[in-house]
Amino acid sequence: MTGDHQTLALVLFSVFIAVTLGITTWVSRSRHGSAEEFYAGGRLFSPMENGFAIAGDYMSAASFLGISGLIALFGYDGMLYSVGFLVAWLVVLLLVAELVRNCGRFTLADVVAARMRERPVRIAAGTSSVTVSVLYLVAQMVGAGSLVALLLGGTSEAARTWTVIGVGALMVVYVSWGGMRATTWIQIVKAVLLMAGAIALTVLVLVRFHGDIGLLLTTAAERSGHGASFLGPGLRYGGDWTARLDFVSLGLALVLGTAGLPHILSRFYTVPTARAARRSVVWSIGLIGAFYLMTIVLGFGAAALVGTDEVRASNAAGNTAVPLLALDLGGGAGSTGGAVLFAVVAAVAFATILAVVAGITLASSAAVAHDLYASVRRAPGKRRPSEVTVARVAAALVGAVAIGLGLLARDLNVAFLVGLAFAVAASANLPVLLYSLFWRRFTTRGAVWSVYGGLVPAVLLVVFSPVVSGAPGSLFPGVDFHVFPLENPGIVSVPLGFLAGWLGTVLAPEPPDEQRHAETEVRALTGAGAV
Known part of the structure; x- marks a missing residue:
């Protein structure tokens, strides 16, 4: 992309940024600065609005760029991400949405x-939430860098660096x-744009193959360089036992991780009732289900029309498969139609x-503010900053950390990075959440052990895995200190x-508080006393 075509894409980027900043400014004028307004948007969103916002929160760069790229590179095996992300929402709907909103x-x-007991539990859960969030943020930063680098010439490291910094800012x-209210409206706008872009590309791919799915798959297999094996399992996760276990580990992390993602759980607090939270999930499942079905078409479409080798040449991790597909569908490099469609898709991905x-x-x-800061003891009589003030400062600190890690991990696939975040969420957050909601004997020690017993092994296993060292695509390919053979730790860290939660409970010296559990159970199931 050169000249006027780059200018067009950059203009569309700028338009979306201006619109979202306008929304943020408008919302910030009407806010009253309370914690409920900042964290939950005043709990004023309807189920449909919140459903679109959940979909906008969930359909990330990993979905639009990473999954399609993995399908373009690995065919059938790449579809695991689409299936896992979608099936995960059944766990959310059936087990946690309504109960979390009530409790x-x-x-x-x-x-x-x-x-x-609040203090140890809040410190543990807050630490885990921040860790998962930072891992998830890194994936989005990598996606932004890959997208803008492609726009500005494909190999511009300076463009990647400044894009990551700009997104963080x-x-x-x-x-x-703007807090939660501005964030929600930005997510709603983004969800509409993303669905429109995905539908348009999917229709164009199917029109190109005259609606013949078989022809699409056959052409993708031919241009992939792998032949019929492209359409069968095993291209990425076949072969030795390590690859097969990685397949199981990734599937476990994807299906269970969604219910432990902090930014998804927080969306259930933006609606007025538990019934509205449940209906929000139904709306989001419809949107997300349609979207992930379309990513399959886009992935195989990129393999068939662009070619697996060209996708890999543009970005080794496949993160630029969808923009390249848009360029081809619009008429190819150098054409006005290709430039326009590429620019629109790039802008939608950036909005995502x-x-x-x-x-x-x-x-x-x-x-950080509501859990960690609120748990720190302060000398009586000293004036403390408000939670909202601390949350704003924390946002800047989290942004700085995510920028640094995003620059370090810029050559990894964004869907793969999100898989790691899901593994940590499924290991540290989901066990303590399910135990708290459904196990009467669960104790404070069990809760703390459950969080750290999943969080610490998950992080350590990633550090000592081929993701960090010992492989050509590692963060540090020149050194080798990996001892854990799998790339995703879920199969070990989730159990x-x-x-750890079970052991901490049965070995706890204090008996469980049966009365508080009964109160929590009634509140979870009926909504009595819910905020």
């Missing part, structure tokens, strides 16, 4: 602390000024990244999180 106020720790502005990073940053800053 909490703003964060995951609220649910657990409702029947436990924008997300801090969105969260600090901005909206998601805003939601994640808000969730992480809420964990450890559940086991």
Whole structure:
């Protein structure tokens, strides 16, 4: 992309940024600065609005760029991400959506602390939430860098660096000024744009192949360089036992991780009732289901029309498959139609990244302020900054950390990075959440052990895995200190999180508080006393 075509895409980027900043400014004028307004948008959103916002929060750069790229590179095996992300919402709908809305106020720790000693539980859950959020943010930063680098010539490291910094700065502005209300409206706008863009591309791909799905798959297999094996399992996760276990580990992380994502759980607090939270999930499942079906068409379409080799040459991780597909569908490189469609898709993808990073940053800053900061003891009589003030400062700190890690991990696939975040969420957050909601004997020690028993192994296993060292695509390819053979730790760390919670409970010296559990159970199931 050169000349006027680059200018067009940059103009569309600028338009969306201007619109979202306008929304943020408008919302910031009407806010009253309370914690409920900042964290939950005043709980004024309808189920449909919140459903679109959930979809906008969930359909990230990993979905639009990473999954389609993995399908373009690995065919059938890449579809695991689409299936896993979609099936995960059944867990959310059936097990956590309504109960979390009834039991909490703003964060995951609220649910657990409702029947436990607050300070140790909040510190543990807050630490876990921030860790998951930062990992998720890194994936969005990598996606933004890949997208703009392609626009400006494909190999511009300076463009990647400044894009990551720019996205980090924008997300801090969105969260600090507008809080949850601005973030929600940005996510709604982004969800509409993303669905429209995905539908348009899907229709164009199917028209190109005259609606013949078989022809699309056959052509994709031919141009992939792998032949018929492209359409069968095993291209990425076949072969030795390590690859097969990685497949199981990734699937486990994807299906269970969504219910432990802090920025998804926080969305259930933006509606007035538990019934509205449940209906929000139904809306989001419809949108997300349609979208992930379309990513399959886009992935195979990129393999068939662009070619797997060209996708890999543009970005080794496949993150630019969809923009390249748009360029081809519009008429190819150098054509006005190709430039316009490429620019529109690139702008939509950039909008996706901005909206998601805003939601994640808000969730992480809420964990810092509402859980960690609120748990720190202060000398009596000293004036303390408000939670909202601390949350705004925390947003800047989280943004800085995410920028640094995003620059370090810029060559990894964004869907793969999100898979790691899901593994940590499924290991540290989901066990303590389910135990708190459904196990009468669960204790404070069990809650703390459950969080750290999943979080620490998950992070350590990633550090000592081929993701960080010992492989050509590692963060540090020149060194080798990996001892864990799998790329995703879920198959080990998720059971450890559940086991640690059980051990902490049965070995706890204090008996469980049966009365508080009964109160929490009634509140969770009926909504009586819910905020």
